[in-house]
Amino acid sequence: MDRALEAEMILETTLDSHFVPRPFRVKKIKHETHDVFTLELTPEDGHPLLFRPGQFNMVYVHGAGEVPISISGDPAKPETLIHTVRAVGAVTIGMKSIRRGDVLGVRGPYGTPWPVDEAVGSDFVIVAGGIGLAPLRPVIYEALKRRQQFGKLVLLYGTREPDDIVFAKTLEEWRARFDFHVFVTVDRALGSWKGHVGVVTSLLPRASFDPMNTLAMVCGPEVMMRFTALELLKLGVDAEQIYFSMERNMKCGIGLCGHCQFGPYFVCREGPVFRYPQLKQLLSIREI
């Protein structure tokens, strides 16, 4: 017990990036809809952020705060970090005025990924609602890269109105493929819309897949995910083969602040991707 102890007390915080964000520069901004925009970022230190589909980062805006945002880019092209953001709160609304060349802080990647390997050998059904398509886009990039490993590949995408469709051009490219069945629907539309109108679950009968051998990944508003799971179960899909991505308030992203707890789970640590049986009972309890 000597004063040498004092010298030993060097903090590692400066090197510990799990508390300190890394600076990333905004290379490109794309406005997808009236309140959704996509940022393309590159790391200032040159080290690409390696991630798996479904993971998220805590994105820091100088002086404003941090928000958890799913990574929406291609995991095979990590040199560019892509985040699709919906402006709903103070920080994300502030982010709408970001310009090319601005710098943001990034901590991550955090969270459990979508289990793409589990779908090998099965039909692979992806159901997205609204901005929920963003955390699923990395899955689709990966699935298309490994296309022959899966049976049927299906995307069902539902959103509010035609103007709210995100990644419209990409959806068209995907739909043009012969080995990818893409169906898009909206909750309501003007008469000029010639596409499907109705809830996303109404697309299920249109997509032919074998419920007995299907893995489903669902992401969107919680209500939409619950309804989708019910319809999938009605069709005969095994509950163990249904995955959700959950969302809760997060302040740290690393299982220490306590805000994201959902029952016994920390959504940032045991999630955001969960198997449906893990959530089934919790989803039925109000205000849990």
Add this chain to the structure above:
Amino acid sequence: MIRIDVQTMGALIGLLRKDGFKVLGPTVRDHSVVYDEIRSYEDLPIGWTDHQSNASYTLVPTEGKPLFAFAVGPHSWKQFLFPSECPLVRSHRTNGSMELRGAQEPLPAPLAFFGVRPCELHAIAIQDRVFLEGPFADPWYKSVREHLFIVAVQCTHPGGTCFCASMKTGPRATRGFDLALTELSGGSILVEAGSQRGSELLTQIPWQPAEPADLEEADQLLSNAAASMGRSLETEGLQQVLYANLMHPRWDVVGHRCLSCANCTMVCPTCFCSTVSDGSDLTNTDAQRTRTWDSCFTSDFSYIHGGSVRPSTRSRYRQWMTHKLASWIDQFGTFGCVGCGRCITWCPVGIDLTEEARLIREQAPQAKPTS
């Protein structure tokens, strides 16, 4: 086991300070026993005892000048390992670039905790699991914890709201300390070393070997303490009882009483929830992120775009109690509660979680937990 004079406490404190430790321990302030820096024997709460009950804490003088005749007060040791306010990150923006640095400063001196009760040793161990043993550790907590010197005190005077015996966290501690003290009648204290550092410190103070009578007295005091707890909590199957009764009508009753004031989470030695706040200077050049204590009782704790997941007080009380007594086990392998009774004493409306747990168990439709 050795025996020392009660006044030797002063020498112990002095030795620790000489070794460069900042010594924190119990002292009387604002009519209660709090934890703060102590510099001498006189700083200790000599001759005080506490009367605790639901929503009630009173410090009263007691005869014989005992040092540790009280239980625990509103402070816990977490305020030193997990400060209520702690800068995290500094961001400096210049010429289109951003420099980000950790803002946590190392402590100027290592800490010594003087007077840690067995329940509190468990609370520290519980927070060790949270802050050190998860996939992401808190480096500041680690740096303080590594050099921490702990002088524990075996509990001979349990408080009116204590139930450490039920939680198996006391009144006797067997490990997790450098030294452990047991106060006997007649101004002597038994000391047990729990580490190399502890043993070495003892070589520098006057001591005698403990007599068998001393050891007997200590055993008697501690078993009396175990038998005179102010509260009790049946822990057998408790996790399952709570999980099976998330819609129990009792939550409505306690939800009506609860003020959502967050006192319980502030005084609880294991509660670890935090939030961050961001601020910057007027030119928005230098910004800082600061971590502060938070509580699951605040109305926007669970806020996601549009509203809170738990808007009602009832659901927030349920979240706190089921986390403490049920889901903590799934997360960290133990109960989150150590039976210190602070939440009962410091709740302004006197809610007692041992009573709430008992009523839910007794009135539950599925009263028997499944094996």
Add this chain to the structure above:
Amino acid sequence: METLQPILAQHPFFKDLQPEYLELITGCASNVRFDTDSYIFHEGEEAHHFYLMRAGTVALEVPTPDRGPMTIQTLGEGELIGWSWLVPPYTWHFDGRVLELTRAIALDATCLRKKCEADHNLGYELLKRLTVMIEQRLQATRLQLLDVYGPSA
């Protein structure tokens, strides 16, 4: 003579319906086809028929003064359009516009109502199937009503 009975039997709506009831219903059935952009029916018109879709897409629209026609649902192969024929005063509630060339079986409402009054078992079989479909539409509509994708208030 070829009847529409085998075609009706294959339509998902009449799955597992006994042949004697199918025969009764076939008596009210006819083959129809609607060109793209034509209207099958308009809001307020009397519902003389209901339709079992065999191919194509039909949009249920609500005409509005300021925003033009708003589509609330699109229906396709295997689905049924219209149950207003069963509920007095038997008028359509929406416009039905053809988005893609549509082929369907039209079922004469008056003919079928008379047969159901005469044979309540037939009526029950029809109502059983209609109720399932109406329930599905109601659940879907409720989900649409929730406007889950909308920005928060």
